[in-house]
Amino acid sequence: MGKTVLLNECRSIGVLSREAASVAPAQRYGASSVPEAKDLILSASGAYQYFLQEYGYAAWETAPEKALTFDDARNAVEIGRAQLNQGLFPSCWKRASKAEKHFLRLMARDGDEGSSTADLAERAQEKQSSMTMGRASLIDKGIVYAHALGVVAFTVPGMADYVKRHHE
Template identity: 35%
Template sequence: MDATVVGAGLPHLPAVLSASKSYSERLFSYHRIDRLDREAADLALIAPAEREEVKYSDEALDALYLAADGYPYFVQAYGKATWDVAATSPISVEDVRVGAPTAEEELAVGFFGSRYERATPAEREYMRAMADLSGDDGPVATASIAKLLERKPASLSPARDGLIKKGLIYSAERGSIGFTVPHFGRYLRAQHD
């Protein structure tokens, strides 16, 4: 009897599995699931709309992709908010502009806010420092975070480790750290100055 097990994890999962079992790379097949490319993001919006005989303008699709950045949940959030405000077909860039604040509010409360609230005050301080240093939300050197917070790197280990265990950040590579969800740094810069 053959069995297939499918699992999902954060970007550092292969390293965790390797640390627990030295030959884990032979046991598992890793497939990185990342942001949708433009074609897939457009299809996620266009296919259900076509079933309702609704179309999107090219400009609306451009604006939606720019807002969602290909992240599947964001495509869904911006798409729903836009759909809800659109009165006619084709859905326009103006519909996207009007619906975007609703999507951003939903993401701020239900997506980003719920994650932020799980963090302790020390962890929040750590994430805000990460956000300040990660202009494009890319990985940040842990030494830079310590320098910005004017602390010794070792004193920040409990906050960093707590955030990793909560799945809010991951170790991109030795000496650097990144947010597990896109635009989290941007959210922190906008909401928690």
């Protein structure tokens, strides 16, 4: 029997240490970068693995030379963000119900750091207990996770910014 693969699944895979994120697979193929280019990509990605892949792929495909310049890195980040805005972020958004999207909009105000469920309930002018089902469903879908006791955060960095830019 074949293996079932779920596409557009949003799961938290965490961030790499800065040291681990600095090791580019492209180095094995003779590619290099100026330190400012590497710093820009690391900063823009937040060392989040999927973003490093998107930005790295964009750099590999668009840089005219094997030595990545700061301008090449800036272009790669721009292209990578456009890809994320067309793929990963919308796929997470589309999986949320109307009520869950309202919850995500409330969360987006706090950025990627996380939101207190008490604060979210106050913003929504609802009882905290009424937020429980939506919270649980978003956790089950892998769009948010329990960051700490009474706090939820987006599983994907940059999701708050995407929600603010496209769905407020």
